[in-house]
Structure formats: C-alpha cells, structure tokens
Amino acid sequence: MSQALNAIRSRIAAAALAAGRPADAVQLVAVSKLQPWDHIAPVFDGGQRVFGENRVQEARERWTPLREQIELRLIGPLQTNKARDAVAFFDVIETLDREKLARVLADEVQAQGTAPRLYVQVNTGEEPQKAGVTPVEADAFIAACRGVYGLSVEGLMCIPPAEDDPVPHFRMLADIAARNGLAKLSMGMSDDFETAIACGATSVRVGSALFGAR
Numbered sequence: 001m002s003q004a005l006n007a008i009r010s011r012i013a014a015a016a017l018a019a020g021r022p023a024d025a026v027q028l029v030a031v032s033k034l035q036p037w038d039h040i041a042p043v044f045d046g047g048q049r050v051f052g053e054n055r056v057q058e059a060r061e062r063w064t065p066l067r068e069q070i071e072l073r074l075i076g077p078l079q080t081n082k083a084r085d086a087v088a089f090f091d092v093i094e095t096l097d098r099e100k101l102a103r104v105l106a107d108e109v110q111a112q113g114t115a116p117r118l119y120v121q122v123n124t125g126e127e128p129q130k131a132g133v134t135p136v137e138a139d140a141f142i143a144a145c146r147g148v149y150g151l152s153v154e155g156l157m158c159i160p161p162a163e164d165d166p167v168p169h170f171r172m173l174a175d176i177a178a179r180n181g182l183a184k185l186s187m188g189m190s191d192d193f194e195t196a197i198a199c200g201a202t203s204v205r206v207g208s209a210l211f212g213a214r
C-alpha cells in the first residue's frame, strides 16, 4: 500500500469538492516514466490502474506483463515512426500535435482496426522547445483532425511553462476545449494539480509526488 497514493487521492477529491465538482470527477494518471518497479509496485498494489508514460519502448518494457490490467496513456512526444507501436500499445495518446502525425495515426487506426483515445496537445506558452499546436492554430487543427483525418478527439492536454503562473494556461486550455466541444482536459502535474482541478482538469498527470524524484 502506498501512503503517497492515499494522500494524492485525498488531495484530488478535496480539490474537486472545493471546485464544486464531485469527488470522483478527476482521474489520476500516475506518471511512471523512469521509475524503478519498487516505487511503482506499492501504487499498483494500492489499486491505481491508470498510468502515463513518455516513451513507447520504455512503456512496453515496463507494462507488457500487466498490460491487460491497466489503462495506459502516452504523454510524451510521438514520432511518426513509432505511431504503429503507439496505436497498438496505448489506450490514450495525449500528444497529437501536428498534421503529419494525425495522418499517420489515421492510417494506423484503419490498418489495426483499433483506435486509441486522442488528446490534442496545446503549447499554451508558445515555448519553442515544447511540443503542441499554438493556441491560434488549435481550432483549425482540431477541425482538421476530425474532418480531414476522421479522428475522434477526446480532449486537450497542456504543459504550462515551468516558471509561469499556470492559471492563465489552464484557463486558456479550458476555453479552447469549450469552444470546440471537448469535455476532457488533461492538465496539472505534481506541483499544480489542485490549481488545474480548480480550472476544470478532468485528469491530472502526477509523477514525482506519487513515486518520488526521478
């Protein structure tokens, strides 16, 4: 059993209630990237069944034996040459961020007859080193995913600049989602997940606060 898991669960429920939302309105995505199994085991044994990973290959190595027991989300950048493996292995891809990737994912969905749930990543801080469509591109990109590529988009994801107040970024993501008819918002990490919940997050991606420093 994991003390940290219980603590994070309580904090998520409290933040949801404080925001006038049901205690179970927010899903915890446990970010297990780069963690040794002895850090992950207590969280898995505590009943956590939704995990986030940054890399396709690392995720396969870690989770293949337990794959049927968990929901797995790709939260790191996806190269088109890994799209086949990602569609085959992940339940959710949160980092759809360019037309070339949309096209390749659409082809893989056809070929494999299975469709991961998809989130569009928005680079709300317009940081050059960070993935994601810019806020001004977002509406057209979502429309292209749906219309040109026939992809069903479930929600939006963002990673605000580390040095910024995250609130304007979370609000911007919520606005883009609302005007595009998207109900799901993946936002908030170890240091700001309660703030993200106050801004409408439906899932939070928590790594170090659950498993310890990487």
Ligand SMILES: *Cc1c(COP(=O)(O)O)cnc(C)c1O
Binding pocket: 031, 033, 054, 075, 076, 159, 189, 190, 191, 205, 206, 207, 208, 209
């Ligand atoms: C690593 C990572 C997280 C988890 O970060 P923590 O600060 O350890 O909670 C969340 N989201 C993404 C996209 C990440 O790469």
